[in-house]
Amino acid sequence: MAHPQPRTETSSDAALIRAWQAGDEQAAAELVARHARPLARFLAGAGAPDADVDDLVQETFIRAFRGVDRFRGHCQFRTWLLTIGGNVLKDFGRRAARRKVMPLDESVRDVTGDPHEHAEASEVEALLAAGLKQLPRLQREVFLLRAQQGLEYAEIAAALATTPGAARVHYHHAVRRLKEIVE
Amino acid sequence: MNDEARLESLAKRLGASAAERLDVEATARKVVARLREQPVRRTIWVQQTWLRIAAAVLIVVGGAAVASRLPRGSGGSFGPGGEISPAHGAHFVADDLSDLSTDQLRDVLATFDELVNSDSVAVPEGSTDLRELDARQLRAVLRSLEG
Numbered sequence: 001m002a003h004p005q006p007r008t009e010t011s012s013d014a015a016l017i018r019a020w021q022a023g024d025e026q027a028a029a030e031l032v033a034r035h036a037r038p039l040a041r042f043l044a045g046a047g048a049p050d051a052d053v054d055d056l057v058q059e060t061f062i063r064a065f066r067g068v069d070r071f072r073g074h075c076q077f078r079t080w081l082l083t084i085g086g087n088v089l090k091d092f093g094r095r096a097a098r099r100k101v102m103p104l105d106e107s108v109r110d111v112t113g114d115p116h117e118h119a120e121a122s123e124v125e126a127l128l129a130a131g132l133k134q135l136p137r138l139q140r141e142v143f144l145l146r147a148q149q150g151l152e153y154a155e156i157a158a159a160l161a162t163t164p165g166a167a168r169v170h171y172h173h174a175v176r177r178l179k180e181i182v183e
Numbered sequence: 184m185n186d187e188a189r190l191e192s193l194a195k196r197l198g199a200s201a202a203e204r205l206d207v208e209a210t211a212r213k214v215v216a217r218l219r220e221q222p223v224r225r226t227i228w229v230q231q232t233w234l235r236i237a238a239a240v241l242i243v244v245g246g247a248a249v250a251s252r253l254p255r256g257s258g259g260s261f262g263p264g265g266e267i268s269p270a271h272g273a274h275f276v277a278d279d280l281s282d283l284s285t286d287q288l289r290d291v292l293a294t295f296d297e298l299v300n301s302d303s304v305a306v307p308e309g310s311t312d313l314r315e316l317d318a319r320q321l322r323a324v325l326r327s328l329e330g
Contacts, residue, residue, distance in 0.1 A: 025215045032211035037202040044198030053201045054210060061214045062221075128193050147194035175187055182190070 013077040017068055032061050035078050038149060042082050045144050047133050048089055056092060060085040075158040079151060083159045086141050124182065131181035135174055142167050143174035288321040 011030070019027035039060060040053050048056050064071075064084050071080055132140050138160070145156045146167075153164040153171070160167065 025219070028218060029211040029215050032214050033207050036205060036207045036210050040202040040205045041198035044201035045194065048201075050201050050204070053198075054205060057205065057210055058214050058217065061210075062217055065214070065218055124193060125196060128190070129197060132197075144194065144197075147191040148197060150195075175190060178190055182193075 014073065017071070017077065020065065021068065028061075028065055031077070035081055036061075038078060039081055039085050041148060042144055043085050043089055045129070045132065045148050046086065046089055046140060047129070048092070052092065056085070056088055059092075060088045063088060075155055079145070079149075079155055079159040082145060082149065083141070086137070090137065127182045128178060131178045134181065135177055139170045139174040139177070142170040143178070146171050285318040285321065288318060288325065 013031065013034070016027040016031050016034075020031065036057055040057050043056050043060075044050065044053055060081060064081050067084075071077065074080075132143070135143070141160065142156055145151045145159070146153070153167045157164040157167045162170075
């Protein structure tokens, strides 16, 4: 007789996915808790307005859970989730363009901490954020997956259905463009 | 900023404030609630599609089965030798009796004259000729043929 395995913090993503597929809502909640912040960082880094990050994170998880049958374990669940986040953000951008909603610039948002120090740091970050928006989507996502999320080229390539060599080329193109923009 | 490492360092800070502000537990609750409230559309679509396909197959197969039993070019059914089966013919006619006019009912009865033994037909008292019957009486006669 099979007994349900008690879930712990060390339960693998794969085990949680199987539990969710079997109808365990708590497993879905655990996956959200595990990956929501990295996803939020990725979305914000890719240009999501701060005010919409929460909604976009939710939408990404909804799409992921509904399409989890298509996840074949070719890459980590988080990497797969981030690529879905990229699609969600692209759709969001299209809708925003139709509504002609312009997101607030990072520099005019409410901030905390030392204003002078923050202004100096945020100036470079704002330049980088602006530079990322100018990159082709593939370059931007490869750069963020590598530089922000710390993923290997092989992992990035598996998630984006490309080769590690091509991912490396995209990354270096992105770095070169960003250096020009930021400097 | 003049090296790749610094660019990567900056990239790691991107979105950090947005991630910090995210209420992870609340997000998890909302996601679970939405998943519960909005069932997977793909599954529903697939179920509906299969139901439609099944219904279409049923109609086609059922229609073919009915058509195969219908007589070629007339309203009665044929026996193994091609003769009309009285019981089946009466059944098909009787299904639509309400839609037939008096003249149509007489025509239908005339086709039965040669097939049905007059003893089995419940002709109303006082009537000796079917042509004297009105629509109601004719329907009663036809229904008596259904068996």
